[in-house]
Amino acid sequence: MGIAWVFPGQGSQKVGMAGGVLELPGARERFAAASALLGRDLLAICSGEATDSAEDSAAEPSDLNDTRNTQPALFVIESLLVDQLRQQGRTADLVAGHSLGELVALYAAGVFDADTGLALMQRRSELMAAAGGGAMTAVIGFDRGQLEELVAGTEGVVIANDNSSAQVVLSGTPEAVAHVSGQLTCKRAIPLTVRGAFHSPFMAEAARAFAASLTGVPFATATIPVLSNTDPTPATDGEALKKRLVNQMTSGVRWRETMEQLSAGGIDTAIEIGPGNVLSGLIKRSCDGITTVQIAAAADLAL
Numbered sequence: 473m474g475i476a477w478v479f480p481g482q483g484s485q486k487v488g489m490a491g492g493v494l495e496l497p498g499a500r501e502r503f504a505a506a507s508a509l510l511g512r513d514l515l516a517i518c519s520g521e522a523t524d525s526a527e528d529s530a531a532e533p534s535d536l537n538d539t540r541n542t543q544p545a546l547f548v549i550e551s552l553l554v555d556q557l558r559q560q561g562r563t564a565d566l567v568a569g570h571s572l573g574e575l576v577a578l579y580a581a582g583v584f585d586a587d588t589g590l591a592l593m594q595r596r597s598e599l600m601a602a603a604g605g606g607a608m609t610a611v612i613g614f615d616r617g618q619l620e621e622l623v624a625g626t627e628g629v630v631i632a633n634d635n636s637s638a639q640v641v642l643s644g645t646p647e648a649v650a651h652v653s654g655q656l657t658c659k660r661a662i663p664l665t666v667r668g669a670f671h672s673p674f675m676a677e678a679a680r681a682f683a684a685s686l687t688g689v690p691f692a693t694a695t696i697p698v699l700s701n702t703d704p705t706p707a708t709d710g711e712a713l714k715k716r717l718v719n720q721m722t723s724g725v726r727w728r729e730t731m732e733q734l735s736a737g738g739i740d741t742a743i744e745i746g747p748g749n750v751l752s753g754l755i756k757r758s759c760d761g762i763t764t765v766q767i768a769a770a771a772d773l774a775l
Contacts, residue, residue: 473738473740473741474565474566474737474738474739474740474741475563475564475565475566475739475740475741475742475743476564476565476566476567476568476734476737476739476741476742476743477554477557477564477566477567477568477577477580477696477742477743477745478567478568478569478570478573478577478742478743478744478745478751478755479550479567479568479569479570479573479574479576479577479580479744479745479746479751480546480550480569480570480573480744480746480747480748480750480751481546481569481570481571481572481573481574482539482542482543482546482571482572482666483664483750484546484746484747484748484750485536485537485542485545485546485747486536486747486748487518487519487520487536488518488519488520489518489545489549489747489768490503490515490518490519490545490548490549491519491769492768492769492770492771492772493549493552493553493769493770495770496552496553496555496556496770497555497556497559498552498555499552500515502548502551502552502586502590503515503548505587505590506544506545506547506548506590509544509590509591509594510540510541510544510594512533512534512541514541514544514545514548516534517534517535517536517541517545518536518545518549520536537665538601539597539600539601539666539667539668540597540598540601541597542572542597543572543593543594543596543597543600544590544593544594544597546572546573546576546746546747547572547575547576547579547589547590547593548590549746549747550573550576550745550746551576551579551580551586551589553745553746553767553768553773554576554579554580554745555586556770556773557745557767557773560773563696564580564696564743565696565697565737565738565739566696566697566698566699566706566733566734566737566739567580567581567696567697567698567699568698568699568700568704568730568733568734569701570633570701570725570727570750570751571633571670571671571701571720571725572593572596572597573746574698574700574701574717574720575589575592575593575596575717576589576745576746577698577699578691578694578698578713578717580696580745581694581695581696581697581698581708582692582694582695582696583691583692583693583694583698583710583713584689584690584691584692588689592685592686592689595682595685596682596721599678599681599682599721600668600670600675600678600721601667601668602678603668603669603674603675603677603678604667604668605645605667605668605669605674606643606644606645606646606649606667606668606669606670606672606674607643607644607645607646607649607650607663607664607666607669608632608641608642608643608649608663608664608666608668608669608670609641609642609649609650609653609661609662609663609664610633610639610640610641610642610660610661610662610664611639611640611641611642611653611656611658611660611661611662612638612639612658612659612660612661612662613638613658613659613660614638614640614656614657614658614659615657616637618656618657619631619640619652619656622652622655622656623642623652626648626651626652627648628644628645628647628648629642629643629644629645629648629649629651629652629672630642630643630644630671630672630673630724631643631724632669632670632671632672632724632725633671633724633725633727634724634725634726634727634728634729635725635727635728635754636727636728636731636754636757636758637728637758638757639754641664641671641725643669643670643671643672643674644669644672644674645669645674649669670721671701671720671721671722671723671724671725672722673722675721675722676722678721679718679719679721679722682718682721683718686714686717686718689714690710691710691711691713691714692710693708693709693710694707694708694709694710694713695708696708698713699730699733699734700713700716700717700720701716701720701723701724701725701726701727701730702716702719702720702723702724702726703716703726704726704729704730704732704733705733706733706737727751727754728758731754731755731758731759734755734759734762735759735760735761735762739762740761740762740763741762741763741764741765742755742759742762742763742764742765743764743765743766743767744764744765744766744767745767745768746767746768747768748766748768749764749766752764752765752766
């Protein structure tokens with residue numbers, strides 16, 4: 473018997489998602505700390521109350537779907553749920569997060585504290601948002617051999633998220649992504665509402681800047697083994713986990729292999745901590761014998 477905590481990433485956010493955690497101890501204080509760090513009211517943004525003006529929208533984005541808001545908002549909500557699970561005396565045998573969710577997984581494993589996690593998330597989100605000019609498209613129901621051949625033969629595109637045997641996300645230049653998704657025989661191709669080629673070599677400059685930000689940040693030995701996006705093998709060494717986190721910005725999210733590790737590691741319950749059920753759906757379709765549970769709000773903590 474084993475339990476894994478898994479943390480969703482960008483794309484799981486929705487307006488109103490903060491309402492379910494505000495009654496948790498320290499919730500308003502953590503939102504206030506995040507707002508002070510960002511220079512804008514993150515709780516209002518989560519509630520859909522903030523609006524952009526023509527004068528300040530570029531400097532102070534107020535759309536929840538803006539990467540600069542999405543990533544800190546998800547970190548605050550997911551970390552608050554982790555805190556309450558710990559308060560209840562609950563723990564996991566493995567932790568993993570999808571993209572930005574990896575930072576929450578590291579927090580859940582005791583690698584750094586909440587303030588450090590927020591600061592890293594702010595820096596990461598700003599760097600990724602600034603590295604614009606790219607595109608991402610999810611493709612569903614395809615022949616992997618054909619996909620890999622098209623990607624190999626097209627300059628400027630990579631498989632950014634290998635989510636399952638039937639779902640991947642392409643990342644790269646708009647032209648290259650459109651070419652591959654247009655040529656690929658698949659059930660669906662869904663362009664994502666992002667402004668950058670995340671998890672691709674186009675994030676190299678952002679990754680270098682993020683690595684510089686991490687230089688003086690201590691990463692403690694993880695108390696729970698972490699499955700990283702770039703190397704989904706269990707690891708606890710702080711320096712190794714830091715290196716994997718930096719590499720994540722330019723390499724793909726190997727979630728299909730992460731799910732294989734859950735099965736190989738004897739996990740029979742995967743608890744998705746955060747809004748939505750994207751990871752639960754992938755696990756249900758890919759992992760026989762693993763029960764999924766979603767914890768998105770304070771009310772779910774009674775489960």
